[in-house]
Amino acid sequence: MTFPFDPTQGLVIVEAKIAGPTNNVVVHLALDTGATNTFLDEALLAFAGYTPADATSQFEVLTASGTIRVLEVPVTSFMALGQTRTSFPIQAHSFPPGTGHDGVLGLLGLDFLRGHVLTIDFIKGEITLDPGTPAGPGVTP
Amino acid sequence: MNEVMTRREAETLFPNEWVLMDNTEPVTDGNYRGRVLAHGKDKTEILRQAKGQTLPREVVVFFTGPVVPPGMKVLL
Numbered sequence: 001m002t003f004p005f006d007p008t009q010g011l012v013i014v015e016a017k018i019a020g021p022t023n024n025v026v027v028h029l030a031l032d033t034g035a036t037n038t039f040l041d042e043a044l045l046a047f048a049g050y051t052p053a054d055a056t057s058q059f060e061v062l063t064a065s066g067t068i069r070v071l072e073v074p075v076t077s078f079m080a081l082g083q084t085r086t087s088f089p090i091q092a093h094s095f096p097p098g099t100g101h102d103g104v105l106g107l108l109g110l111d112f113l114r115g116h117v118l119t120i121d122f123i124k125g126e127i128t129l130d131p132g133t134p135a136g137p138g139v140t141p
Numbered sequence: 142m143n144e145v146m147t148r149r150e151a152e153t154l155f156p157n158e159w160v161l162m163d164n165t166e167p168v169t170d171g172n173y174r175g176r177v178l179a180h181g182k183d184k185t186e187i188l189r190q191a192k193g194q195t196l197p198r199e200v201v202v203f204f205t206g207p208v209v210p211p212g213m214k215v216l217l
Contacts, residue, residue, distance in 0.1 A: 004171075010209030011217075015171065026164055026173075026201035028208075032217050043185040044202070047192055064216050094185075103208030105184065107217060 001082035007125040014108055014127065018090075019077035020048025027105045029080070031120075031127070035109035037061075038078070042092040044105045045073055050092075061091065068093070080108055081129035083116070148173040148203060151180070157206035159184040161191050164201040173201050 005012055012031040017024060018040065025048050027040075055071035070091045078088040095105070119128040149172055151160045159182070163175040178196060179187040188202070209215055 009207070010213070010215055013208055022198075023196065024164075024199050026199075028203060030208075030217060034217060041184070043188045047188040103204040103206065105202060 002126045002128045003081055005125055005127055007122045011104070012120065012127070013104065014080055016078065016080035016106075016108060018044070018048055018075055019079075020045070020050055020075065022049030023047060028103070029106045029108040030104045032107040032109055033113070033118075035107045037089070037091050037111045038107065038109045039070070039091045039093045039095075040106035041095050042071075043094070045075075045090065045092050048075075050075065055092070056089075059091065061093075078112075080112060081127060083112070083129055085112065088112075143176055145174065145176055148205075151177060152205040155180045155205050157204075158182055159187050159202065159204055161187055162201050162203075163197040164199040165197055167199075173203070175201070 003014065005014060013028050014031050015026060016029050017026045025044065027044060050073050052071060054073050056074055057072040059070055059072060061068050061070050070093050072089050073092055074087045075090050076086065078085045078090065089111070113129065115132055117130045117132045146154070148162070151162065158180050160177055161179040162173055162177050164173060166174050168174060178194070178200065179191045181187045184202070
């Protein structure tokens with residue numbers, strides 16, 4: 001399944017949908033292969049109905065400007081690029097204005113992409129995320 | 142703000158703002174269509190304010206301006 005994006009923008013923006021206890025919210029995230037995990041603005045998680053009591057873990061995250069501490073919240077359902085994950089762990093973080101995240105509410109990170117084939121066509125402005133085959137090093141197809 | 146409008150129309154009416162819109166008529170082209178439930182410059186503020194209202198379950202949040210301001214570089 002192929003999804004369009006604007007290859008002329010500064011970031012690769014993809015649509016995602018988070019299902020929460022009170023609201024299901026469609027948002028735009030920056031595709032970030034430099035992020036190990038998927039991050040959402042904590043205000044968005046709160047809006048969807050999650051509270052700090054829903055967090056199952058707390059982690060330190062290394063950023064370009066230092067180390068921060070985030071709560072990990074497993075969300076009921078998370079959809080992006082035609083894939084749906086249930087009980088998907090989301091890192092809750094505040095993205096203040098002026099930090100380069102002004103137009104996005106989070107980052108789609110590597111944890112969502114692993115085990116799949118990601119194709120980004122900057123000529124056509126198309127992204128495809130296909131289920132992969134287990135053919136990595138040490139794995140017999 | 143009960144008027145139904147599209148994302149493109151909201152971009153014209155509310156430039157460089159965050160818009161919270163109901164999403165009961167899902168679209169595939171990104172040009173969402175629904176009632177504007179809240180809008181403003183501060184995404185955190187509009188989400189907090191909207192939280193206290195009776196809202197449809199399906200909503201969409203988007204920014205009406207450029208994701209990266211002109212002339213700005215980004216390091217995520």
